[in-house]
Amino acid sequence: MKRKLLLVSNSTLHGGGGYLDHCQQQISHFFGKDVKKVLFIPYALHDRDNYTKTARDKFKTLGYEVESIHEASDPVEAVRKAEGIFIGGGNTFRLLKSLYDNKVVTEIQRRVMEDGVPYMGSSAGTNVATISISTTNDMPIVCPPSFNAIGLVPFNINPHYLDPDPNSRHMGETREQRITQYHEEPNTPSVLGLREGSMLLVEGNKATLLGTTKARLFSRGKPSVEYEPGSDLSFLLSDAHRPIK
Numbered sequence: 001m002k003r004k005l006l007l008v009s010n011s012t013l014h015g016g017g018g019y020l021d022h023c024q025q026q027i028s029h030f031f032g033k034d035v036k037k038v039l040f041i042p043y044a045l046h047d048r049d050n051y052t053k054t055a056r057d058k059f060k061t062l063g064y065e066v067e068s069i070h071e072a073s074d075p076v077e078a079v080r081k082a083e084g085i086f087i088g089g090g091n092t093f094r095l096l097k098s099l100y101d102n103k104v105v106t107e108i109q110r111r112v113m114e115d116g117v118p119y120m121g122s123s124a125g126t127n128v129a130t131i132s133i134s135t136t137n138d139m140p141i142v143c144p145p146s147f148n149a150i151g152l153v154p155f156n157i158n159p160h161y162l163d164p165d166p167n168s169r170h171m172g173e174t175r176e177q178r179i180t181q182y183h184e185e186p187n188t189p190s191v192l193g194l195r196e197g198s199m200l201l202v203e204g205n206k207a208t209l210l211g212t213t214k215a216r217l218f219s220r221g222k223p224s225v226e227y228e229p230g231s232d233l234s235f236l237l238s239d240a241h242r243p244i245k
Contacts, residue, residue: 044090089123126136
């Protein structure tokens with residue numbers, strides 16, 4: 001399998017500088033020198049022009065040219081010609097609906113899984129790389145035709161995963177409780193909670209947790225497990241973590 005993924009929890013990190021500053025070294029290593037142009041997909045935000053400028057300015061400092069899919073006359077053809085793909089954060093429902101509306105879900109999957117085009121996602125862009133967007137934190141401001149996502153990995157991710165705050169007076173469900181509720185339903189895959197500052201690097205059938213914070217894995221019917229940065233999470237890519245009854 002040729003897939004090469006960098007799935008980042010968040011675009012900005014508290015105390016970590018500006019846009020993508022906290023993961024810029026990983027980005028440079030990920031795209032390497034073979035990629036000259038990165039296709040940016042800004043569908044998760046309403047102001048696509050301004051979002052593209054933010055991404056373009058950042059990637060320029062790293063030595064990459066950015067082309068935005070929303071500026072292309074044919075989005076499918078833009079994906080077919082892409083050397084690398086980056087889908088940024090925003091609202092996951094808006095993002096997935098736009099991916100379906102522009103008929104690029106299947107083409108992105110093919111380019112990544114079959115052609116080995118490197119795919120980077122951040123926040124919502126990480127959500128849509130998984131089986132479904134069922135474990136996103138976002139409000140459903142629009143309705144995509146399906147919650148099924150691109151399916152580059154056989155599990156779900158919860159970016160921006162937050163631990164319960166024992167000092168908080170908030171009485172609503174914690175993130176852990178929300179994910180537990182998700183696993184009360186049948187046929188639900190494992191969910192990797194990526195705390196801000198963490199990211200998952202996938203190279204073929206190898207997965208490694210990168211960054212500065214731990215990740216927490218939730219699997220239906222099993223206790224949750226914590227993983228340190230540098231952990232080998234390749235087992236998540238096996239069929240055992242696909243939806244089960």
